[in-house]
Amino acid sequence: MDVKGKKILVVGAGKSGISVARFLMQKEAIVTLTDNRDRDKFNGELDDLLASGVRAELGSYPEVAPGVFDLVVVSPGVPPTVAPVVSARERGVPVTGELELAWRFARTPFIAITGTNGKTTTTALVGEIFRAAGYKALVGGNIGVPLVDVVEDYGPGDIIVAEVSSFQLETVEFFRPRVALITNITPDHLDRHGTMEAYTAAKAKIFTRQGDGDYTVLNYDDPKTRALAGITPGKVIFFSRRHILEEGVFVHKGNMLLRLGGSATEIMPIKDIAIPGGHNLENALAAAAAAAVLGVSPALLEQTLRTFPGVAHRLETVAEINGVKYVNDSKGTNPEASIKALEAFDRPIVLLAGGRNKGSDFTEFARLARQKTRVMVILGECAAEIEQAARQAGVTNILKAASFNEAVLMAHGAAKSGDVVLLSPACASWDMFKNYEERGELFRQIVYDLK
Known part of the structure; x- marks a missing residue:
C-alpha cells in the first residue's frame, strides 16, 4: 500500500x-x-x-x-x-481503519481473535503460548498497543496475535488472518450495530478473506458462533467444554483433549488450568485450538495453561481486607460478561454495577444477581435501568451511589467477612472514564487505600 x-x-x-x-x-x-x-x-x-x-x-x-x-x-x-x-x-x-492499514504493511502471519466475551484473555493466553514455543510474538490490536505502532518490527517467522473488535472489523477489506477465532456471540454494542444480525455480520468479517491453509476456530457450544461454520472459507476447528468433537479441542472425563485428523491426545486435566471459572475453561480451549492448528505441541500448551495467571481487570483479585475479597472485573462491560463473573463465586457478593448501556437487556443479569448477591451498589448513566431490572427480579438490597468513589466505599461498608466485593459493571465505562482500564485502575487504587 x-x-x-x-x-x-x-x-x-x-x-x-x-x-x-x-x-x-x-x-x-x-x-x-x-x-x-x-x-x-x-x-x-x-x-x-x-x-x-x-x-x-x-x-x-x-x-x-x-x-x-x-x-x-x-x-x-x-x-x-x-x-x-x-x-x-x-x-x-x-x-x-487501523486494523486493515496494519495488515497491509505486515509481513507476519496473524492470529485474529474476536467475540463478545473472553477475547482479551484468549488473546493474551495465545500470545503466552507462542512465546513459550519460542516465537517472537506481538500481542496487540484492541488489547494494548495499536498494531500500526509495531507491526513492521515483526517478520515472516514471527507471529502477531491480535484482539479485534466488531468496530475494527467494520472497515476491513483484504484482512486475512491465518487463524481467525470467535469465542462467542451474545448481544453487545447494539447501540452501534442496531441488530444482532448486523453485529454478527461484523464479527464474521474476521474470516471473509480466508482461503486454503487458513483456519477458523469456533465455539461449538454457542449456537450463533457454531452456525458461522457454514459460511467461513477457512478450515473449521471447533472447541467445546460440553461435547465430544470429531475434530478440535474438547473436555472428556475431566481432561482437555486435542483431536486433529486422528486419535485424541490428552493435553491436561482441566482442574490444573491456572485461570478459574467455566468461562476461562472455554478461553483455554479456544487458545489451545488456535495454537495447535499451527503446530504447537500438547506439552507446550499444558506448560502455559498451568501457569498463565489471567489478565488485568478480568476477575483480578486486588486484595483481601478483614476477610472480604475485592475483585476487579472492570472488563465486564456487558451483562453476559458479568453473568460469568457472578457464576465464578460460591460466596456472598457485594456487586458494583452500572455505567453506560450499549443496548443490552439486564433481565438475565438481574435474575442471577438475585441469587448471588447480598447487596447491589448501582451507579452511572443507566443506574435506574439496572435498578428496575433488579427490583423486578426480586433484588431488594440496592444502594445508589453518586460517584465511583462513593460506590466502592459503600460496597466496603456493606461487606461482611466471607463476602466478595465484585466490580463487574455489566456496562461500558464511557459515562465516567476513558475506558474500562481506567475504571479498574481507580477501583484498585481505592481498595489499596482501604487496605
Whole structure:
C-alpha cells in the first residue's frame, strides 16, 4: 500500500487515531487529523504530532471529496455515521481503519481473535503460548498497543496475535488472518450495530478473506458462533467444554483433549488450568485450538495453561481486607460478561454495577444477581435501568451511589467477612472514564487505600 504523497484524513484523535497519523507521517503521507473535540480538550496530547507536520481540523470536520482527500482512515470508536465517513463513501473516497492499514504493511502471519466475551484473555493466553514455543510474538490490536505502532518490527517467522473488535472489523477489506477465532456471540454494542444480525455480520468479517491453509476456530457450544461454520472459507476447528468433537479441542472425563485428523491426545486435566471459572475453561480451549492448528505441541500448551495467571481487570483479585475479597472485573462491560463473573463465586457478593448501556437487556443479569448477591451498589448513566431490572427480579438490597468513589466505599461498608466485593459493571465505562482500564485502575487504587 503506497501512501507516500497521498492526502489522508484520519477521523478520531484517540489512541488509535494518533498512532495512525504518526505512522502515515513516517510513510510521507500528507496527513490531516480531525476530531469533533476542540484542541483544548486534549491537554497537550497532540502537540508532538502537530509539531511533526500533521494538520489538524479540531472541533468540526472538514469536507471530504475526491481531490481533497485520497483516503479516509476512521478510528474504531468513531461510528460510520459521522459526516466525513458518510461523505467519503457517497463520493467514492476509500475508507479504511487501523486494523486493515496494519495488515497491509505486515509481513507476519496473524492470529485474529474476536467475540463478545473472553477475547482479551484468549488473546493474551495465545500470545503466552507462542512465546513459550519460542516465537517472537506481538500481542496487540484492541488489547494494548495499536498494531500500526509495531507491526513492521515483526517478520515472516514471527507471529502477531491480535484482539479485534466488531468496530475494527467494520472497515476491513483484504484482512486475512491465518487463524481467525470467535469465542462467542451474545448481544453487545447494539447501540452501534442496531441488530444482532448486523453485529454478527461484523464479527464474521474476521474470516471473509480466508482461503486454503487458513483456519477458523469456533465455539461449538454457542449456537450463533457454531452456525458461522457454514459460511467461513477457512478450515473449521471447533472447541467445546460440553461435547465430544470429531475434530478440535474438547473436555472428556475431566481432561482437555486435542483431536486433529486422528486419535485424541490428552493435553491436561482441566482442574490444573491456572485461570478459574467455566468461562476461562472455554478461553483455554479456544487458545489451545488456535495454537495447535499451527503446530504447537500438547506439552507446550499444558506448560502455559498451568501457569498463565489471567489478565488485568478480568476477575483480578486486588486484595483481601478483614476477610472480604475485592475483585476487579472492570472488563465486564456487558451483562453476559458479568453473568460469568457472578457464576465464578460460591460466596456472598457485594456487586458494583452500572455505567453506560450499549443496548443490552439486564433481565438475565438481574435474575442471577438475585441469587448471588447480598447487596447491589448501582451507579452511572443507566443506574435506574439496572435498578428496575433488579427490583423486578426480586433484588431488594440496592444502594445508589453518586460517584465511583462513593460506590466502592459503600460496597466496603456493606461487606461482611466471607463476602466478595465484585466490580463487574455489566456496562461500558464511557459515562465516567476513558475506558474500562481506567475504571479498574481507580477501583484498585481505592481498595489499596482501604487496605
